[in-house]
Amino acid sequence: MDYDVFDLGDVRLRSGITLPAAELAYKTYGELNAGRDNAIVYPTWYSGQHYDNEWLIGEGMALDPSKYFIIIPNMLGNGLSSSPSTTPPPHDRARFPHVTMYDNVQAQHRLVTERFGIERLELVTGWSMGAGQTYQWAVSHPGMVRRILPFCGAAKTSLHNIVFLEGVKAALTADAAWDNGWYREQPGVGLRALARVYAGWGFSQQFYRERIYEREPLGYGSLEDFLVGFWEGLFIKRDADNLLAMLWTWQNADVGRTPGFGGVEEALAAIRAPAIVMPAEQDLYFPPEDSEWEVAHMPNAELRVIPGAWGHFAGGGLNPVDTTFIDDALKELLAKDV
The missing domain is CATH 3.40.50.1820 (Alpha/Beta hydrolase fold, catalytic domain)
Incomplete structure (x- = not known):
C-alpha cells in the first residue's frame, strides 16, 4: 500500500x-x-x-x-x-x-x-x-x-445542503439490495442512482448548457457518456455503508x-x-x-x-x-x- x-x-x-x-x-x-x-x-x-x-x-x-x-x-x-x-x-x-x-x-x-x-x-x-x-x-x-x-x-x-444529501441518501437506500446496510454484495443499482442524483449538483447549469463535459480535459462524447463514465464511474467503486457514514458526517458538520x-x-x-x-x-x-x-x-x-x-x-x-x-x-x- x-x-x-x-x-x-x-x-x-x-x-x-x-x-x-x-x-x-x-x-x-x-x-x-x-x-x-x-x-x-x-x-x-x-x-x-x-x-x-x-x-x-x-x-x-x-x-x-x-x-x-x-x-x-x-x-x-x-x-x-x-x-x-x-x-x-x-x-x-x-x-x-x-x-x-x-x-x-x-x-x-x-x-x-x-x-x-x-x-x-x-x-x-x-x-x-x-x-x-x-x-x-x-x-x-x-x-x-x-x-x-x-x-x-x-x-x-x-439546510439546503442537507436536503441535497437527503436525495443522495434516498437514491442509494431505495435499492432493495442495500438491505438496511447488511448487503452481501454492493447495491449497484443504488450506487448508480446516487451518482445520477449527484450529477445534477456537482457542476453548474452553465457547465451543462455549454456542454463543457465534451471539452478537454474531460472530453466525453455525450451527456450519457459523461453520466456513466464520470459520475457512475466515481461512485460505483465505493462502498455503500462508507458513503452513508461520511454523508452523516457531512450533514452534521457544525463548528x-x-x-x-x-x-x-x-x-x-x-x-x-x-x-x-x-x-x-x-x-x-x-x-x-x-x-x-x-x-x-x-x-x-x-x-x-x-x-x-x-x-x-x-x-x-x-x-x-x-x-x-x-x-x-x-x-x-x-x-x-x-
Whole structure:
C-alpha cells in the first residue's frame, strides 16, 4: 500500500460510542524539517482518498514537497481509515458509529502531535468536506494553526445542503439490495442512482448548457457518456455503508458544536488565523453567499470567489484554470507574515 496507518486505539467519539482499535490512514509528502515547523495538513473529501488530493501538490506549487511536509489524513469512513467496510463486528457495516468533523480532527491532531511531534501547522486547507475539517482545525486548535484556506466548503452544513444529501441518501437506500446496510454484495443499482442524483449538483447549469463535459480535459462524447463514465464511474467503486457514514458526517458538520462554544457564530469569531475562504461562483450546494456570511463573522478572513462554470468541482482539480486560481491564493497566504 502507498500510505501509512496510525493506530489510535479505542476512541471515544462525540456520540459517546467507543470505536475500538481505530485507525487513521495517511500519506505524507516532503520532509519534516529540524524545527518541525513546515507542516501542512490537507484533509480528504466525501468519498475521496489521499491520492485524490495529489493534484494540488507539486514542485513549484504552493504545496511544494521540497519546502513543506504535507500530511493528507484520510477521513474516517473513507475505506482506508476506520470505516464500516473495515471495522470488525460489532461496529462494522450498519453498526458503524456516527463520526463528526470534530472526531476526525481530534484523530488528526493526535497523528500530527504524537506521531510527528509537530506543535505548529503552517497551513490547513481542503476542498468540500476537507474545507469543513479545515474550519474545525482552526476552531479546535487555534494556537496551532497559523493559516487556513477552505475551498468549496462550509463551517456548518446548510439546510439546503442537507436536503441535497437527503436525495443522495434516498437514491442509494431505495435499492432493495442495500438491505438496511447488511448487503452481501454492493447495491449497484443504488450506487448508480446516487451518482445520477449527484450529477445534477456537482457542476453548474452553465457547465451543462455549454456542454463543457465534451471539452478537454474531460472530453466525453455525450451527456450519457459523461453520466456513466464520470459520475457512475466515481461512485460505483465505493462502498455503500462508507458513503452513508461520511454523508452523516457531512450533514452534521457544525463548528458551533465544538466543546466550549455556543454556536457557529461564536466559533467563527474565535478563528484568529489569517484565512482566505474560497467558494466557487456557481457551486450549487456551497454557494458564495454562505461563505460570505461566514467570512463576516471571522476577524481575519477574506472572501475570494473562484470564477467560472465548474460549480463545486472548481475545487476538484479537474480544470487547470481553477487549479491555478486556488494555487495562487495558497501561495499568497503562505507568503503572509503571521
